[in-house]
Amino acid sequence: xxxxxxxxxxxxxxxxxxxxxxxxxxxxxxxxxxxxxxxxxxxxxxxxxxxxxxxxxxxxxxxxxxxxxxxxxxxxxxxxxxxxxxxxxxxxxxxxxxxxxxxxxxxxxxxxxxxxxxxxxxxxxxxxxxxxxxxxxxxxxxxxxxxxxxxxxxxxxxxxxxxxxxxxxxxxxxxxxxxxxxxxxxxxxxxxxxxxxxxxxxxxxxxxxxxxxxxxxxxxxxxxxxxxxxxxxxxxxxxxxxxxxxxxxxxxxxxxxxxxxxxxxxxxxxxxxxxxxxxxxxxxxxxxxxxxxxxxxxxxxxxxxxxxxxxxxxxxxxxxxxxxxxxxxxxxxxxxxxxxxxxxxxxxxxxxxxxxxxxxxxxxxxxxxxxxxxxxxxxxxxxxxxxxxxxxxxxxxxxxxxxxxxxxxxxxxxxxxxxxxxxxxxxxxxxxxxxxxxxxxxxxxxxxxxxxxxxxxxxxxxxxxxxxxxxxxxxxxxxxxxxxxxxxxxxxxxxxxxxxxx
Numbered sequence: 223x224x225x226x227x228x229x230x231x232x233x234x235x236x237x238x239x240x241x242x243x244x245x246x247x248x249x250x251x252x253x254x255x256x257x258x259x260x261x262x263x264x265x266x267x268x269x270x271x272x273x274x275x276x277x278x279x280x281x282x283x284x285x286x287x288x289x290x291x292x293x294x295x296x297x298x299x300x301x302x303x304x305x306x307x308x309x310x311x312x313x314x315x316x317x318x319x320x321x322x323x324x325x326x327x328x329x330x331x332x333x334x335x336x337x338x339x340x341x342x343x344x345x346x347x348x349x350x351x352x353x354x355x356x357x358x359x360x361x362x363x364x365x366x367x368x369x370x371x372x373x374x375x376x377x378x379x380x381x382x383x384x385x386x387x388x389x390x391x392x393x394x395x396x397x398x399x400x401x402x403x404x405x406x407x408x409x410x411x412x413x414x415x416x417x418x419x420x421x422x423x424x425x426x427x428x429x430x431x432x433x434x435x436x437x438x439x440x441x442x443x444x445x446x447x448x449x450x451x452x453x454x455x456x457x458x459x460x461x462x463x464x465x466x467x468x469x470x471x472x473x474x475x476x477x478x479x480x481x482x483x484x485x486x487x488x489x490x491x492x493x494x495x496x497x498x499x500x501x502x503x504x505x506x507x508x509x510x511x512x513x514x515x516x517x518x519x520x521x522x523x524x525x526x527x528x529x530x531x532x533x534x535x536x537x538x539x540x541x542x543x544x545x546x547x548x549x550x551x552x553x554x555x556x557x558x559x560x561x562x563x564x565x566x567x568x569x570x571x572x573x574x575x576x577x578x579x580x581x582x583x584x585x586x587x588x589x590x591x592x593x594x595x596x597x598x599x600x601x602x603x604x605x606x607x608x609x610x611x612x613x614x615x616x617x618x619x620x621x622x623x624x625x626x627x628x629x630x631x632x633x634x635x636x637x638x639x640x641x642x643x644x645x646x647x648x649x650x651x652x653x654x655x656x657x658x659x660x661x662x663x664x665x666x667x668x669x670x671x672x673x674x675x676x677x678x679x680x681x682x683x684x685x686x687x688x689x690x691x692x693x694x695x696x697x698x699x700x701x702x703x704x705x706x707x708x709x710x711x712x713x714x715x716x717x718x719x720x721x722x723x724x
Contacts (some may be wrong), residue, residue: 284316
């Protein structure tokens with residue numbers, strides 16, 4: 223027995239090594255719709271690159287591309303400084319490289335002050351694009367507005383474009399998740415809104431409306447972008463525009479012709495689709511880029527970085543599993559936002575979030591790490607890569623889901639604000655024609671009664687006449703009637719518009 227035991231131990235050790243401990247390299251990445259979402263995936267410097275692949279999927283003629291005007295305002299700060307990439311960027315966008323060299327947007331004061339002025343640093347500065355103001359209140363902002371007349375002309379030009387194409391040449395850290403990424407150009411729309419409110423204070427009503435409407439129209443093409451940063455910027459800009467327009471409706475000197483122009487402009491601004499499609503594509507792009515381009519950061523983001531650098535865990539990942547999970551995630555997301563009934567769509571998002579929460583409930587990052595270690599040592603070699611990749615991808619998908627659904631909820635709330643603004647304009651028109659405000663929404667003369675329907679309830683907007691004001695409101699994404707009380711965020715409270723009786 224003593225002679226057999228050493229030989230048996232050696233044999234068992236060899237079997238253990240080859241069956242359980244030894245890592246089998248994962249299969250090569252399958253270029254297909256199920257995995258990468260591309261049928262032709264490029265390689266750059268030995269790594270997969272989504273940039274060249276995705277740029278081939280989209281292109282707009284330069285004359286219809288709102289991105290060109292956008293780049294004239296933002297300069298090179300939002301693209302890579304690598305000359306080859308800038309050249310490819312300009313070629314794909316149909317833009318002269320010199321237009322990137324001298325940005326039009328002037329964020330520095332036209333004085334000796336060397337500090338860049340940021341418009342959204344304080345609540346007081348938020349006032350300039352939500353309420354009427356005068357130059358003496360914010361002289362620095364007034365100076366910036368005066369220095370950016372050309373920028374506003376570019377914004378007006380962008381508002382008339384049909385499309386927005388963003389060649390994906392930008393480098394961003396993997397930690398900057400889609401919901402958090404932000405860049406300078408949002409200042410340009412907020413400055414335009416600020417000029418509109420400045421003009422409103424001075425009584426230049428038509429010029430003020432032109433600024434507010436241009437901001438809304440310029441934000442809308444951004445929803446056609448496949449870059450979530452700009453989609454979010456579009457949502458923020460649209461929301462700010464809605465807040466400014468609410469103040470505008472409290473002006474008494476608006477004639478019938480002007481109100482009809484407002485209706486036309488609001489029809490162009492209101493959006494029902496766009497952000498969802500862009501978010502779906504961004505889901506695939508952002509998540510896939512982590513797996514294919516930024517694998518070194520994948521482990522830190524998933525919380526599974528307890529092993530040493532360049533370990534088997536990091537080197538041997540089955541990217542087919544990870545990419546398949548991303549596309550399943552995006553497909554589910556697409557299926558939910560394709561639901562026509564907004565109330566059902568909200569319920570679908572809630573159910574989806576709950577399912578994602580259940581995936582990670584009761585497990586900490588430490589427990590996920592333990593699972594990975596057990597897989598490393600107690601799973602047959604030919605199954606290790608797939609099994610570990612399943613754990614990682616499920617973890618990351620459970621983190622990403624609520625962020626995307628939260629942005630969708632915000633988008634739906636913003637769209638409802640603009641629909642309520644249109645109803646408010648219809649009320650003002652009714653007063654001019656009939657001599658009094660309507661006693662109910664049924665009294666409004668509209669060809670399409672659907673504009674009076676609350677997207678979140680499926681019933682008519684709530685209507686209450688209160689002294690010198692009429693309140694109309696939507697029950698909002700939480701689908702509970704709060705009697706017109708607004709919440710702290712898009713997901714809570716009602717969406718309310720007050721119409722002053724003159």
